Amino acid sequence: MHVRTLVRSATATLAMTLALAGGQAVAAPSPAGDRALAPRVLTYDASASAEFKSAVDRGAAIWNESVDGVELRPVATGRRADIRILADNGWPRALPTTLGNGIVYIGRQAVVQGYDTVRISAHELGHILGLPDRKPGPCSSLMSGSSAGTACKNPYPNAAERAEVERDFGGVSVRTAEGPRDVVTAD
Numbered sequence: 568m569h570v571r572t573l574v575r576s577a578t579a580t581l582a583m584t585l586a587l588a589g590g591q592a593v594a595a596p597s598p599a600g601d602r603a604l605a606p607r608v609l610t611y612d613a614s615a616s617a618e619f620k621s622a623v624d625r626g627a628a629i630w631n632e633s634v635d636g637v638e639l640r641p642v643a644t645g646r647r648a649d650i651r652i653l654a655d656n657g658w659p660r661a662l663p664t665t666l667g668n669g670i671v672y673i674g675r676q677a678v679v680q681g682y683d684t685v686r687i688s689a690h691e692l693g694h695i696l697g698l699p700d701r702k703p704g705p706c707s708s709l710m711s712g713s714s715a716g717t718a719c720k721n722p723y724p725n726a727a728e729r730a731e732v733e734r735d736f737g738g739v740s741v742r743t744a745e746g747p748r749d750v751v752t753a754d
């Protein structure tokens with residue numbers, strides 16, 4: 568009478584094992600061959616982000632926790648970063664150049680209004696990672712940005728947002744032919 572329970576338990580264990588294996592860089596690419604073995608590393612320079620430095624580091628860490636295809640790392644001293652993060656008195660915004668490259672401004676105007684600095688940081692980094700704004704939207708969406716209101720402090724991308732970044736960065740043939748974007752993405 569315990570057979571079914573045991574089978575279910577064994578299946579659950581197997582699924583967990585597979586999930587764990589899937590979370591690591593395994594020896595061979597998937598059968599589809601569409602998965603890079605290691606995350607694409609993007610460096611960021613938060614040395615000019617003033618009082619937002621820790622929020623920026625937290626925003627980057629959240630992306631690292633959330634996706635496998637890309638990893639954000641502080642740039643080494645004296646090296647040029649893929650992403651520059653600056654503090655200023657305007658509205659927060661991102662100026663992506665190519666996928667994974669660009670400048671982020673953590674604007675004090677939104678902070679003064681009460682918006683959460685970690686959510687702002689993760690949101691703007693989301694633009695650098697290729698995500699557009701999704702406004703208006705709920706607090707569960709990172710890219711709903713300011714439309715979710717100042718009470719919203721969620722700094723995590725939702726499943727769809729994570730999947731979009733994984734698609735952009737997870738493939739062997741990462742989009743390299745993409746030209747510079749001339750769109751200034753505010754907030």
Ligand SMILES: [Zn+2]
Nearest residue numbers: 700712753754
């Ligand atoms: Zn935005």
